[in-house]
Amino acid sequence: GQQVMQIPQYQHVQEGEDFTTYCNSSTTLSNIQWYKQRPGGHPVFLIQLVKSGEVKKQKRLTFQFGEAKKNSSLHITATQTTDVGTYFCAGDSGTYKYIFGTGTRLKVLA
Amino acid sequence: SQTIHQWPATLVQPVGSPLSLECTVEGTSNPNLYWYRQAAGRGLQLLFYSVGIGQISSEVPQNLSASRPQDRQFILSSKKLLLSDSGFYLCAWSVPRYEQYFGPGTRLTVT
Numbered sequence: 001g002q003q004v005m006q007i008p009q010y011q012h013v014q015e016g017e018d019f020t021t022y023c024n025s026s027t028t029l030s031n032i033q034w035y036k037q038r039p040g041g042h043p044v045f046l047i048q049l050v051k052s053g054e055v056k057k058q059k060r061l062t063f064q065f066g067e068a069k070k071n072s073s074l075h076i077t078a079t080q081t082t083d084v085g086t087y088f089c090a091g092d093s094g095t096y097k098y099i100f101g102t103g104t105r106l107k108v109l110a
Numbered sequence: 111s112q113t114i115h116q117w118p119a120t121l122v123q124p125v126g127s128p129l130s131l132e133c134t135v136e137g138t139s140n141p142n143l144y145w146y147r148q149a150a151g152r153g154l155q156l157l158f159y160s161v162g163i164g165q166i167s168s169e170v171p172q173n174l175s176a177s178r179p180q181d182r183q184f185i186l187s188s189k190k191l192l193l194s195d196s197g198f199y200l201c202a203w204s205v206p207r208y209e210q211y212f213g214p215g216t217r218l219t220v221t
Contacts, residue, residue, distance in 0.1 A: 030207070100153050100156070103152075
């Protein structure tokens with residue numbers, strides 16, 4: 001079945017450092033979504049990418065969808081303590097179901 | 111605006127007892143509905159999804175079942191809970207191919 005892997009599993013950074021998480025799908029995706037889950041909370045939608053090679057920015061966050069639509073990345077510039085949480089990608093292969101990645105847990109040290 | 115409700119927020123149940131978790135959505139029609147389970151410190155496992163009333167797709171064979179008796183109501187059930195059923199259960203809705211909105215979740219501990 002379809003699998004979505006994320007690396008790294010954990011990342012500790014000093015406040016102000018950059019952070020990147022990578023997402024890789026075993027199958028081609030029709031679109032990919034990114035979510036953030038704060039400790040003890042539920043996932044909250046960040047963004048959706050649809051087009052091959054698409055790049056979108058939200059303030060300090062940059063999202064990219066690979067040319068083959070099988071991988072994606074999230075890059076945070078100059079992390080802040082408010083960025084703490086687990087970041088998930090979720091891929092839709094066109095069947096209305098989303099397979100979530102394994103997640104990257106980010107800890108920001110002040 | 112759309113709202114998603116889940117209850118209860120926390121639940122402690124003995125092994126072998128039944129389970130019923132309810133999720134309701136307000137402010138939208140014919141949403142796609144999803145049930146996920148998240149083990150502590152882990153990712154989200156898709157359990158069931160539904161694209162319409164009475165239409166349920168099961169992703170993981172187990173002792174759980176789901177039903178959608180009304181357009182905006184999604185129920186997760188079990189006849190006999192196992193220890194391995196413990197986890198954080200999340201309901202979500204979406205318009206097809208758009209973002210998912212998650213409910214607050216139910217933390218289930220099976221003892």
